[in-house]
Amino acid sequence: MEYVLGHGTENDFVLLPDPDGRLDLTPAAVRALCHRRRGLGADGVLRVAPSEDPGAAWFMDYRNADGSIAEMCGNGVRVFARYLVEAGLASGPEFAVATRAGLRTVTLEADGEVTVDMGPARFGAESTAIVPSTAGPVGSVTSFPGVAIDVGNPHLACVTTADVDALDLTVAPGHDPQLFPHGVNVEFLSPLTDDLTTSLRVHERGSGETRSCGTGTVAGAVAGLRAAGLSSGTVRVTTPGGVLRVGVGPDTTTLTGPAVLIARGEVELGDSAEGTYAYTRVAQTATL
Numbered sequence: 001m002e003y004v005l006g007h008g009t010e011n012d013f014v015l016l017p018d019p020d021g022r023l024d025l026t027p028a029a030v031r032a033l034c035h036r037r038r039g040l041g042a043d044g045v046l047r048v049a050p051s052e053d054p055g056a057a058w059f060m061d062y063r064n065a066d067g068s069i070a071e072m073c074g075n076g077v078r079v080f081a082r083y084l085v086e087a088g089l090a091s092g093p094e095f096a097v098a099t100r101a102g103l104r105t106v107t108l109e110a111d112g113e114v115t116v117d118m119g120p121a122r123f124g125a126e127s128t129a130i131v132p133s134t135a136g137p138v139g140s141v142t143s144f145p146g147v148a149i150d151v152g153n154p155h156l157a158c159v160t161t162a163d164v165d166a167l168d169l170t171v172a173p174g175h176d177p178q179l180f181p182h183g184v185n186v187e188f189l190s191p192l193t194d195d196l197t198t199s200l201r202v203h204e205r206g207s208g209e210t211r212s213c214g215t216g217t218v219a220g221a222v223a224g225l226r227a228a229g230l231s232s233g234t235v236r237v238t239t240p241g242g243v244l245r246v247g248v249g250p251d252t253t254t255l256t257g258p259a260v261l262i263a264r265g266e267v268e269l270g271d272s273a274e275g276t277y278a279y280t281r282v283a284q285t286a287t288l
């Protein structure tokens with residue numbers, strides 16, 4: 001089958017064109033494709049499937065690297081849009097993409113970036129995230145106050161004066177399972193500066209720490225604005241993988257950033273001795 005590799009601020013994806021919607025994409029196949037050493041290597045898979053929603057031609061079937069399904073992916077939908085235009089499946093600059101969180105309008109900007117109307121970000125309850133302490137006795141933990149935010153998928157955004165770069169995000173931060181029964185993406189960000197900039201790291205549900213998370217960046221921006229006593233503005237967010245811009249207005253949010261296709265090729269999925277799917281990369285052309 002054909003595949004394309006792409007990334008948005010280094011949050012990377014395997015795109016699988018499935019124009020007839022016939023691909024039976026199992027969790028094991030997703031795990032095999034995303035494996036960094038045995039597979040193509042990615043944070044998630046974007047199956048490009050026909051949409052059943054009359055408002056969009058294409059449906060972004062997003063899967064996390066562990067094979068789980070998520071409602072929405074802000075970096076992924078920009079890469080998905082870039083693929084559709086480059087493959088001649090959509091004509092820009094503006095069109096809708098169907099996702100499990102609903103329709104999302106994407107705009108290919110003249111400077112090469114892509115803007116997504118991400119819809120409203122909805123605040124939930126205040127809660128805490130627990131991470132291993134990097135100082136102090138082995139096994140000690142640090143608790144960070146945060147707030148639940150729904151961006152189509154669940155987030156816990158923690159604005160903190162601690163050194164975000166020093167946090168141990170090698171394991172999933174502890175969280176309240178009653179508030180987040182389906183798991184949660186957890187963001188840690190510095191308080192916004194006067195000119196509305198911040199730095200953010202994220203541990204993603206189903207993928208671990210990633211270099212960037214688009215929905216998490218939107219959640220972080222609205223949490224940062226609220227902590228600064230604001231409800232709207234344009235926030236510049238620096239993630240380990242690059243810079244994203246979030247527009248927050250009274251009714252919706254927007255996310256702007258790069259969307260890059262890296263390589264394309266052919267891949268075969270099959271059963272391995274362990275009974276899980278393995279893959280054979282038949283051919284790959286990279287455009288770095």
Ligand SMILES: N[C@@H](CCC[C@H](N)C(=O)O)C(=O)O
Binds near residue numbers: 064073154204205207
């Ligand atoms: N990286 C994505 C979010 C992907 C889904 C997330 N891990 C979840 O399970 O909700 C983004 O850019 O938004």
